[in-house]
Amino acid sequence: QVQLVESGGGLVQAGGSLRLSCAASGSTRSINGMGWYRQAPGKQRELVARLTSGGGTTYADSVKGRFTISRDNTRNTRNTVTLQMNSLIPEDTAVYYCNAYTIYSWGPAENYWGQGTQVTVSS
Numbered sequence: 001q002v003q004l005v006e007s008g009g010g011l012v013q014a015g016g017s018l019r020l021s022c023a024a025s026g027s028t029r030s031i032n033g034m035g036w037y038r039q040a041p042g043k044q045r046e047l048v049a050r051l052t053s054g055g056g057t058t059y060a061d062s063v064k065g066r067f068t069i070s071r072d073n074t075r076n077t078r079n080t081v082t083l084q085m086n087s088l089i090p091e092d093t094a095v096y097y098c099n100a101y102t103i104y105s106w107g108p109a110e111n112y113w114g115q116g117t118q119v120t121v122s123s
Contacts, residue, residue, distance in 0.1 A: 002026045002112040004098045008083075009117035016121075017086045022098030022114055024079040030102045032109075034081040035069065038094035038119075045097065049083060062091070088121045095119075 008020035024031060035050030035058075049069040050058040057069055066087045072080040085092065098114035 002028060002031060002100050002102075004100055004112055004114035006096070006098045006114040006117045009096060009119045011120045011122065012088055014089055014121055014123050016088055017084070018088065018119060019085070020083040020096055020098075020117060020119075022081045022083075024081075024100055024112075028079045031079075031100045032103045034071075034098070034100045036081075036083045037097045037099055038092075039097070039116075040094040043094075048096070050099075051081060085119070088119075090121045090123045093119060093121050 002024055003026045005023045006020065008018060010018060012018050020036065022034065024034065031053065033050055033052040036048040037045050038048050039045040046060060048060050048063055049067055051069045051071060059067060068084045070082050072082065095116040096119050097116045100112045102110045
């Protein structure tokens with residue numbers, strides 16, 4: 001099992017920045033990748049950014065050039081993933097969820113989720 005604890009988020013004016021962090025604990029050696037999803041009211045949850053264990057990144061088109069996902073590399077924070085969000089716009093308002101996943105050759109991937117953190121961008 002993997003546990004995810006998120007921090008960051010809050011209220012910011014359009015054009016501002018926020019930083020989200022997600023710390024994984026438990027069976028972290030099984031993790032193949034981590035990332036962030038978001039869900040706005042009345043909308044489906046969508047991928048924002050993802051970072052694989054090999055260092056590959058994926059971004060939603062709507063956040064490319066504005067958001068950056070990275071992994072902390074210090075000894076004590078190696079299992080922490082950060083999402084730096086710049087040039088925020090009101091459309092970025094949503095609950096942001098940290099995700100970690102494990103890929104199995106014999107079945108579907110297993111997903112783990114954080115509790116979610118609110119990001120609100122005012123115009």
